[in-house]
Amino acid sequence: MSASDLAQAACEPCQGIGGTLPAGEARSLMSELHPDWTMDAEAKSIQRAFKVKGFAKAVYLANLAAYNADRDGHHPDVAFGWGYCRITFTSHELGGLTKNDFICAAKLDKLVA
Numbered sequence: 001m002s003a004s005d006l007a008q009a010a011c012e013p014c015q016g017i018g019g020t021l022p023a024g025e026a027r028s029l030m031s032e033l034h035p036d037w038t039m040d041a042e043a044k045s046i047q048r049a050f051k052v053k054g055f056a057k058a059v060y061l062a063n064l065a066a067y068n069a070d071r072d073g074h075h076p077d078v079a080f081g082w083g084y085c086r087i088t089f090t091s092h093e094l095g096g097l098t099k100n101d102f103i104c105a106a107k108l109d110k111l112v113a
Contacts, residue, residue, distance in 0.1 A: 001099075006032055006106035009099075011072040020044075020096030029102040034109045039097075045090035046101055050112075052083060061085040065108055072107070074100045 001009075006029070021029070023043035030039055030046070037048045052058050058080040065087045069076050077088040087108065089101035 001029070002032060006099075006103050007110045009103045011074045011100040011103055013073070014091050014093040014098065014100070017091070017094065017098050017100070020091065020094050020098055026097045026102075029099070033102065033105050037105055037109075042096075044096040045088050046097065046105055047086060047088040048105070048108075050085045050087075052085060055082045058083065058085045061112070062087075064111060068107055068111060069104045072100070072104060074104050076104065 021043070026039060026043045030037060033046070034048065036050075037046050039046050050058075050061055052061060062078045062080045062085050065076055065078055065085075074089075074091075077090070079086045079088075087105075089104055090096065091098040091100055
């Protein structure tokens with residue numbers, strides 16, 4: 001699935017997914033995201049750290065990520081402060097990564113490109 005396909009896809013409710021992605025499939029999907037995305041060693045979450053100028057831009061980016069993900073019903077963990085914003089996706093209900101995480105990450109990539 002290409003980055004463009006991911007960015008146009010819709011998230012599915014976690015209850016209907018059945019389980020998390022195998023680590024190999026998650027690594028394959030990572031190649032479709034911006035290179036600043038990282039995956040934790042257990043393949044349970046992906047994170048992107050943004051450097052911004054000042055506090056207000058960090059807030060704007062956090063709000064953009066939250067609004068965009070909320071439209072798909074899939075919510076990131078967001079940390080921000082002066083000069084930075086970190087977005088982490090994981091499928092909390094299932095305890096790891098699903099395609100939803102990559103869909104939301106690709107949509108965010110498209111918005112901030």
